[in-house]
Amino acid sequence: MKSSKLQGIYEQRKGRRRVLLTRNITPGKTVYDEKLIREGKIEYREWNPRKSKLAAFLMKGGNQVGIKEGYTVLYLGAAYGTTASHISDIVGNGGFVFALDFAPRVMRDLLFVCEERKNMAPLFFDANKPDEYKNKIARPVDVVYMDVAQKNQAEIFLKNVEMFLKPGGFCLLAVKARSIDVTKKPGVIFKEIRRKLEEKLIIVDYKTLEPFEMDHAMFVCKRRC
Template structure:
């Protein structure tokens, strides 16, 4: 399993990757967005890099003309078509932070069916919605009714988002809504988060499907160093039908946070579906 504690855009094996200062958030982006050069991300399909005074992550806006969380938008003319992109703030999205911090694979691209646990008000969900496209579905689970109302409002403008206001600890409550999925992304910041992922995987994740878990060390165990927490979570996954692939810390975007990725290979072939 790969461990990558370094956070930067550099990639010695790919000279096309940006050499300029990496994206650190919306507040320092030039307002003169007409000067930005948009290029496909060198590692991830359906994600883009905007070259300006600072490099920025971008996704192609599914709903042109509309911002989700006051993020800046970039319009680029391609032939007779004008394509709009949305900036993806690494300080407001752990998935974006993981990409910048060196993840080799996020397993999410056009056509991927995703179950998102801990969707909150939909900041990251909106970018995943851009990535997977209109032909796929993004099942988004959020426990809080307050933030869930924002998620529902977002789903009204993005038809590939299925909002589910429910407890991720009880996947049986939404088993009639969610089919088998390709990827589970989890950001629930609970002590038993890896077990929550396992329980949902047993209901919904395809054999060989992928997981991405955002781990907040202090939410799991504040009495031991963060590195120890991450190692313990990886070992737990190994014992419960998962094969961890990567462990990437995402500082300075989030302190004592890491993203763990892996694949699912259940020993018991019978799912709960």
């Protein structure tokens, strides 16, 4: 077990396979049947890149995410809490994750995850309407992470970044090209998203997520100070 270049993220080699892990803040408990690995008194959770776009981004060589111990993160589109739970591990008990989703089918599972993790709170709101939840979140946050499969993904992202993110803070956008326009090639969609983001933010990293997620990309940006 060794620390990666990114704070709070660990690596292990299993033959030729590289495995990502986070330190489990709820020892003995899993979120999505991930493997638990104990080393001394510390327990780690395997981070599956086929079930987490952030892990896929890291496996593709992403080297900046801006998420650190003690940080507050606004997670838009938390779904079942898979990736949000690993972010919860990274920020630790001194940090906090606001996990927002609007799909009734996922809220039950997300609620269970948040009940086990005292540094997570579920928010049942539409990410396209930040005015409705602005008073539920301690502002500004250190990081905004968004994985919302909507046609106007970039606009939703920028709206939330402007309202919640601290100057100089990191923000990450997972883009699903087919949710924006099924008639265009994903590469064309990603270029259009890049242009929109560059008008407001500094793009510090970008990766497509194949073979873990088809027609997806991750943009890592910083808000200008």
